[in-house]
Amino acid sequence: MSANDTRDRVLDHSALNYDGYRNALTDQPLPAALVDMTLFEQNLRELLTRAGDLPLRIASKSVRCPALLRHALAFDDRCRGLMCFHMREACALAAMGFDDLLVAYPSCQPADVAAVCAAVANGASITLMVDCPAQVERIAAIAAEQGVVLPLCLDVDMSWHLPGLNFGVYRSPVRHVAAALAVYRVIAQSDAVRLEGVMGYEAQIAGLGDQVPGQALKNRLIRLLKRGSVPRLQALRGEVVAALREAGAPLRFVNGGGTGSLDSTRQDPAVTEVTAGSGLYAPTQFDHYRDLHYAPAALFALEVVRQPDAGRVTCLGGGYIASGGISPGKAPVPVWPRGLMLEPNEGAGEVQTPLRRKDPAATLPGIGDPVFFRHAKAGELCERFNHLLLIRDGRVVDTVDTYRGLGWQFV
Ligand SMILES: Cc1ncc(COP(=O)(O)O)c(C=O)c1O
Numbered sequence: 420m421s422a423n424d425t426r427d428r429v430l431d432h433s434a435l436n437y438d439g440y441r442n443a444l445t446d447q448p449l450p451a452a453l454v455d456m457t458l459f460e461q462n463l464r465e466l467l468t469r470a471g472d473l474p475l476r477i478a479s480k481s482v483r484c485p486a487l488l489r490h491a492l493a494f495d496d497r498c499r500g501l502m503c504f505h506m507r508e509a510c511a512l513a514a515m516g517f518d519d520l521l522v523a524y525p526s527c528q529p530a531d532v533a534a535v536c537a538a539v540a541n542g543a544s545i546t547l548m549v550d551c552p553a554q555v556e557r558i559a560a561i562a563a564e565q566g567v568v569l570p571l572c573l574d575v576d577m578s579w580h581l582p583g584l585n586f587g588v589y590r591s592p593v594r595h596v597a598a599a600l601a602v603y604r605v606i607a608q609s610d611a612v613r614l615e616g617v618m619g620y621e622a623q624i625a626g627l628g629d630q631v632p633g634q635a636l637k638n639r640l641i642r643l644l645k646r647g648s649v650p651r652l653q654a655l656r657g658e659v660v661a662a663l664r665e666a667g668a669p670l671r672f673v674n675g676g677g678t679g680s681l682d683s684t685r686q687d688p689a690v691t692e693v694t695a696g697s698g699l700y701a702p703t704q705f706d707h708y709r710d711l712h713y714a715p716a717a718l719f720a721l722e723v724v725r726q727p728d729a730g731r732v733t734c735l736g737g738g739y740i741a742s743g744g745i746s747p748g749k750a751p752v753p754v755w756p757r758g759l760m761l762e763p764n765e766g767a768g769e770v771q772t773p774l775r776r777k778d779p780a781a782t783l784p785g786i787g788d789p790v791f792f793r794h795a796k797a798g799e800l801c802e803r804f805n806h807l808l809l810i811r812d813g814r815v816v817d818t819v820d821t822y823r824g825l826g827w828q829f830v
Contacts (some may be wrong), residue, residue: 429706430754432458432714435813437755439543440718440791442808445634449722449789450736452804452821454487456561456811459699463494465713469681471499474692476521476674480504481643481696483801485515486809486819491699492517497591502674502694505829506531506547513543520545521572521674523618525692526823528556536565545606546570546616550591555612562611572600572616572674575622577652579644586644588622590597599659601722617663619656621684623648625677628707631748642709649683658688679708697797703742703752704795715754717807719801720789721772730776731762734790737772739803741795748795751829755791767792 435443444451450587467475471675477491479501492498500519503509506528509520522535535545545784549571550556562569574593593599599617606614623807629641632799658674672818673691675683678698684690697705701713721734741749753759753774758781762773774790776783784790793801800806823827 424761428756429701429715430757432461432712434458435569435810437757437791438443439718439813440787440810441469443814444720444789444808446510446641447720447808448773448816449720450804451808452717452719452800452806453810453828454460454700454817455691455714455716456490456809457720458714459487459585462701462713462716463491463498466678466681466695468496469498469685470693471479471681473497473685473690474499476500476692476694477699478502478517478523478677478694478696479512479798480506481678481797482699482797483512483822484513484807484819485517485822485825486817487699487807488512488517497813499692502696506535506545508827508829509545510543511825511827512532513538513545513612518535518544520642521616521618523574523620524818525549525554525574528552529557529561532558532561532569533565536562536567536569540565540568543579545569545598545713548572548574549602549606550574550576550593552602559609559612563609568610569612570614570615570671571606572618572672573614573659574654575599575600575617575676577617577619577621577649579648580640586623586634586648590620590622590735592676594658596662599663600666603663604680604709607667614663614668615671616674617656617660617670619659620675621648621650621675621680623679624683625680626704627679628704630709631707650691653689654688655689660689672697677825678705678713679711682710686809700800702741702794702797702800703748704797715793717797718754718791718793718801719751719804720791721746723784723786723788724771726783726786727773730742730783731773732790733771734775737767737769737792738769739794740767741799745798751792751794753790753792757781759783759790762818 428690758778801821
């Protein structure tokens, strides 16, 4: 199956077609970002199904819009808590009334830790991530000074370290029980921190496509490694959790997973909750998984401003390249109207994005018409737009602030 076939199949999930989205945006200034709420909710139902009976924590970095985070949390009783990416973000969300905030990425900037202490003293539930004694000592010193007890979560590395290949990511150095206990001992020495959670994020399953067009052999290898990875990471997560409990850690939760791994994460007996976020918007990053079926809920629309020749149009804006390892898959993809592609030599440009016909039968949009694109990653789209237009039944039903629209910048 070619990349185009796969992508077209993904678009079959859409309730609206080009005319539907174009009509919905009549009178809206372009560029604009939109979320199709019918598809967002369809995706949330799918995530809940794949979470089995477990509570689903929403990954805020993959949404970056308080109104949609609130919508997801109110959608089902099993949607519980947020996985945040920054301490100041957690404080800002707590001030808006969000509860049960797990900051999943360690940092110990004194002013930020102090802000968390103040929020916790005020009744907020914010848990900070650690993976080494130095972080614990810094956080504990500030918490002691502020007279609060901060809940902590230990990040355990779920990667599979093979000779010459790290099948996973480089984040936590905690790779075995002894390392986990060593961090726990430092936590237990302080009255100002308490270990309440363990997180083991299997990035190599959750975030790695295994049906990428044009790499059949690599896909097979990735699927093989994914299958081999699951029992190993479950064994490690189970051993670490058991050892910490035995050592006296009052664990409240064990977190695992992401959009691409819920099917296996929910089967880990040690896991008490799963996390997902990207599946709500379903960016192109998630098009190429054999077993995932999420609908493209988030789009952005650019205006066609020029027609350089009979086979091409040029849009204003568009150079919203996703983070991570550099590859063509990090570029946005034009999806509506069908049959257009980026101009390979130029890609998605800083200010202008030329498109050409991929399908010779495609009708080119005219000057002033919108072209709808999908971003490669989920929350990053919101770093380019102040607002999201929420679409339901073919019309804009609300306009909501993104983090950027609120002036929030954390990383
Ligand atoms: C620690 C952690 N948990 C879970 C996720 C999964 O998030 P998503 O469902 O948005 O892929 C991520 C994403 O990078 C993560 O870093």
